[in-house]
Amino acid sequence: MKIAYLGPQASFTDLAVRKAFPDEHQVPCVTIPDCIEAVIEDEVDYAVVPLENALEGSVHITVDYLFHEADLSIVAELTSPIQQHLMVHPENSGGERRIEKIMSHSHALAQCHKFLHKAYRGTPLEQTTSTAAAAKYVSEHPGEKNAAIGNELAAKEYGLSISHENIHDFAYNHTRFIVLHKKSHPLAIEQNKSEDKTTLMVTLPKDRSGALHQVLSTFAWRQLNLSKIESRPLKTGLGDYFFLIDVAHGMDEVLLPGAISEMEALGCEVKMIGTYSSYMLDQ
Numbered sequence: 001m002k003i004a005y006l007g008p009q010a011s012f013t014d015l016a017v018r019k020a021f022p023d024e025h026q027v028p029c030v031t032i033p034d035c036i037e038a039v040i041e042d043e044v045d046y047a048v049v050p051l052e053n054a055l056e057g058s059v060h061i062t063v064d065y066l067f068h069e070a071d072l073s074i075v076a077e078l079t080s081p082i083q084q085h086l087m088v089h090p091e092n093s094g095g096e097r098r099i100e101k102i103m104s105h106s107h108a109l110a111q112c113h114k115f116l117h118k119a120y121r122g123t124p125l126e127q128t129t130s131t132a133a134a135a136k137y138v139s140e141h142p143g144e145k146n147a148a149i150g151n152e153l154a155a156k157e158y159g160l161s162i163s164h165e166n167i168h169d170f171a172y173n174h175t176r177f178i179v180l181h182k183k184s185h186p187l188a189i190e191q192n193k194s195e196d197k198t199t200l201m202v203t204l205p206k207d208r209s210g211a212l213h214q215v216l217s218t219f220a221w222r223q224l225n226l227s228k229i230e231s232r233p234l235k236t237g238l239g240d241y242f243f244l245i246d247v248a249h250g251m252d253e254v255l256l257p258g259a260i261s262e263m264e265a266l267g268c269e270v271k272m273i274g275t276y277s278s279y280m281l282d283q
């Protein structure tokens with residue numbers, strides 16, 4: 001089977017894919033929408049993309065694509081620890097050489113915000129499509145004296161020297177990656193399974209007082225625990241939102257169908273994004 005991932009090689013997404021799908025054909029894509037479209041266009045069977053980081057929150061492009069653009073299902077979740085390192089071209093390492101620019105994925109730059117503020121205040125930051133894309137760029141442009149933020153494998157893969165290790169601002173730094181597929185069947189993976197989950201996207205009826213309270217009640221009285229609720233713009237006007245809701249429960253015959261029917265009876269639109277198992281990948 002073919003699996004698209006946010007590349008290039010040695011991105012954090014690649015690390016997750018290597019652990020979860022070591023024997024499958026892995027296809028690097030440049031952007032998250034490219035990964036998603038590769039599944040839609042049947043170029044691959046699955047896509048693995050980042051969804052949320054413990055320090056920086058949701059990856060909005062992934063959430064928004066799932067709601068607005070793609071009719072794909074989450075079939076598994078992979079949670080991985082994240083360690084960020086600052087790396088430079090070996091020609092520019094050692095001594096106190098000036099770094100012209102620090103490049104990385106926006107989430108990686110944000111995860112190292114305090115470090116960058118203290119050690120590199122004033123140095124321009126540049127966003128790239130992934131941490132590995134930044135490492136690749138730095139390796140291919142030694143004359144520019146840039147640094148990249150990424151993982152240890154990226155330093156090895158692109159021949160860079162790590163100048164500062166573990167520069168993420170908080171020790172607990174994990175990212176949730178999701179596995180997307182055209183069909184909604186959960187995908188079993190040979191890794192440590194932590195829990196079953198169901199992800200829903202809910203749009204409330206317009207201007208109905210108490211609608212969100214009523215939606216939450218449908219879960220509360222069934223004792224369905226929510227592990228996440230977040231609002232995102234509907235992109236139709238200020239104040240228009242949909243809610244991304246993760247329920248710590250797999251799809252069953254009674255409780256979740258009951259909650260969904262009740263929300264629909266309240267006038268909500270409910271989009272089922274997936275019912276799946278979550279796997280914890282070790283370092």
Ligand SMILES: O=C(O)C(=O)Cc1ccccc1
Binds near residue numbers: 006131
């Ligand atoms: O940029 C990467 O390497 C990714 O796979 C996305 C990402 C960025 C920062 C933390 C976790 C995942």
